[in-house]
Amino acid sequence: MRVADLLDLPVLQGARVVAGASGLEARVRWVHVVDLPDPLPWIDRGMLMLSTGIAWPRQDEELADLVRRLAERGVAALGLAVPHYFARFPDPMRIAAEEVGLPLIEIPWEIPFVRITETVHQLILREQWQELERAEKLHRELMRAAARTRSLDRLVRTLGELLGRSITVEEPDGTLLAYYQRGPYEDAARQVTIESGRAPAWLQEGLAARGYLPPQGTQPYRVPAIPELGLRERVVCPIWLHGELVGLVWIIEGGEPLSGLDLRAAEHAALVFALLFAQQRELAQLEARLGYAFLNTVIEGRFSGSPEELERARALGYDPARRYRVAVIALGEPPLTVEAFQRREQVALRVRRVLRQLAAAPLVATVHDQVIALVEQEAHLERIWQELAGCGLTAVAGRAHAGPDGVRRSYREACTLLEYVSRPGLYRYEDLVLERVLAGDSEARQAFLSLWLGPLERARHGDRLVETLVHWVRARFSVNAVAEELGVHPNTVRYRLEQAGTLLGRDLSDPEAQFELQLLLRLLGREGKLPVVA
Structure with missing residues (x-):
């Protein structure tokens, strides 16, 4: 209950605030009547203090000092029964109250203090009971959601709906794990975080520079509005697991602060999230052990393909009939230190999560x-690369192949690329084939031929498409010359070239594509595979 709410009560009809109106939003925890020369030992923070003024000093400075000391003690408001011992609040008390923001309320003498205390206490107790009922509801709904689902998204939505606030759950490094959005984005920082999947570096650095990251304890804490970071008011609830900070719950507070009950609910939710994280870690560790064993078995050529092994592979989600790329993320340093080992495991965890x-x-x-x-x-x-792009890593990927042999082949292709890349980035096998051909890589020559001719040879009448394409290159890209050499209409040549470009996914008029086609012609000549006119 606020001080402002007291003035609307019928029992205080006729009472009026004469000073300190800036403090009317203060919360009232209790009401106490004190008529002693030194009231401070008998009062506490958040109290509405009632007095007749019988024991107050009469000197101006002492009266002003009384107001200042009550404000320092945290008194919510001071009520004086008038007129009797004082006709009204003396001017020195009013001036001091305006300075410190302590509401002074003049109460008609005929209103008994006992009626005020009884009425206000009943309302406070009713409010506290309602708070307890709401706390029980929050606890019940969170527990029910936790029992129904193991989805972090669902739990975050439940908390957001209960609090009526937008929420994100992020890893300590800013990676977005789950969010609930209530209406339009509240600020630019939140919009960027949700749309990119992680808190931007400038936001993380700005909060760290101001001492808001990393958390210094286990309790929720407030982050004020920071306009230069595009940030509105927030409450942060750290998620701790076995002494390790594993996440942060960010709750948009805005202009309406969270109540103490809301903060306790958020703290309780952080505990529920920690338990969910613990369970997910256990499942991830089991999943990782099984996945490690299976994938290493295939890559090392120890996968026999027996019915039992195929059944276990399918249970892990691997289908031998499907085509898979093998992606290799190179950390650039062997895991010989604890830090390097943890970095490797963290990257693996992020890839699995994606x-x-x-x-x-x-x-x-x-x-x-x-x-x-x-x-x-x-x-x-x-x-996957979007998740890791900011980590300074190199990722390479072989071509997509089917079956266990295809996995081993794709892994070898990916590892081959590591010899040709010198800076962070994502590189596919087909992206670097030309560079490797020019470097004299014999395996790359075969891959280059396959990339250009494979899609055509697998197509209907593919031999005609290959024949037309090769003659077109040899004729220095002259349609009419090819038509005359093959004895067909120029439009037939154009149609076949259009088909070839579609199958290859390349624009054959592009200078870079034509350079590669000229290289293709030379390699075919070296391999003795140039087609001849029938």
């Missing part, structure tokens, strides 16, 4: 300074 979020099998393994993952879709590879 694959789980994409509903893909989290088949990940670690070997020396590498994190290895099976990736079925191109979009999944892009999403």
